[in-house]
Amino acid sequence: MAVSIGIPKKEREQIAKHLSKLLADTYSLYLKTHSFHWNITGPQFNSLHTMFETQYNELWLAADEVAERIRTLDVFAPGSYSQFGKLTSIKEESGVPDWKVMVNQLVEGHEIAAHTARQTIKAASTAGDEGSADLVTGRLKEHEKTAWMLRSLLK
Template sequence: MSTDTNAIGLHTSTATQLAEHLNILLANYQTFYMNARGYHWNVKGNQFFELHVKFEETYTDLLTKVDEIAERILTLGHEPMHAYSDYARVATIKEDTHVSDGTTCVKGLLAGYKSLIELQREILSVASDADDEGTASLVGDYIREQEKTVWMLSAYLG
C-alpha cells in the first residue's frame, strides 16, 4: 500500500476531504434528529396521533443514520464530531424550537430533508470522483429514501 493512502486504500487527502464533508453532514443529522424529537414530544392538535408516530419513526431512522455516518468517518481514518457546540457551529439546519402545530412540524421535516439531500448530493459527487464506493453507496441510499420521503411529506401537506 502506498504511503499516501489510508487503511482502505483511499488517498489520505481525499479521505480527509470526505471526512470533513461527512462531519458537516453528521452535524446536520444531529440537529435534524433533535428537531424531529421536539416535533414528536410537542405536536398538538387533531393530527397528533398520526404525527406523533411518524415523528418517532423519523427520529429513530435519523439516529441510525447518525451512527452510520460517524462510523464511516472512522472508517476513513478520521474522528467524528461529537460536541453539540461543534454541531451548532457547522450545521446549516438550525434548531427548530417551540413548535407544536402539526403542519409546521411537517414543514420543518420537509425543509430538513431537503437540506440533507443537498448536502448528500455534494458528498456523492466527491465520493464518486474519489472512487469511494462505500461513502457513495451510503449517501446514495439515503438520497433515494429521502427523495421518496420528500414526495410523501409534500403530498401530505397538499
C-alpha cells in the same frame, strides 16, 4: 497502523468533511424530529406522533452509520452540539410551532440533508470512495422519500 484502503489521506479527510456536514444535518434533524414528536398537538396528533417516531428512530441509526464511516476513513467524527451547530445548515427550532409549521420545517430539513448528501456523493465519487458514495446514496434516497411523504401531508 497506517490506513491503506486505496484512498490517500488528503482525500479521506476531504470526504470526511462532507460526511461530517451530513452527520450534523442528520443529528440536527433527529433532534428537531424528536422534539416535534414530543410536542405535537392537534387533530393530526396520533398520525404525526407515530410518523415522527419512525423518522427520528431512522435518523438516529443513520447518524451512527455516517459517524462510523467517518471513522472508517481514519478521521474523528464530530460529536458535540457546538460542532454540529457550526456544520449544519438546518435551522434550530426552540419553540413549539403548530403541526403544519413542524411538517414544513421537517420537509425543509430533509431537503437540506439531500443537498448535503449530493455534495458528499460527488466528493466520494471523485476520490473513488465507492463505500462512502454507496452509504450516502442510501441516505439521499431516504431524505428524498421522507420529504415527499411529509410534503404530501400539506396538500
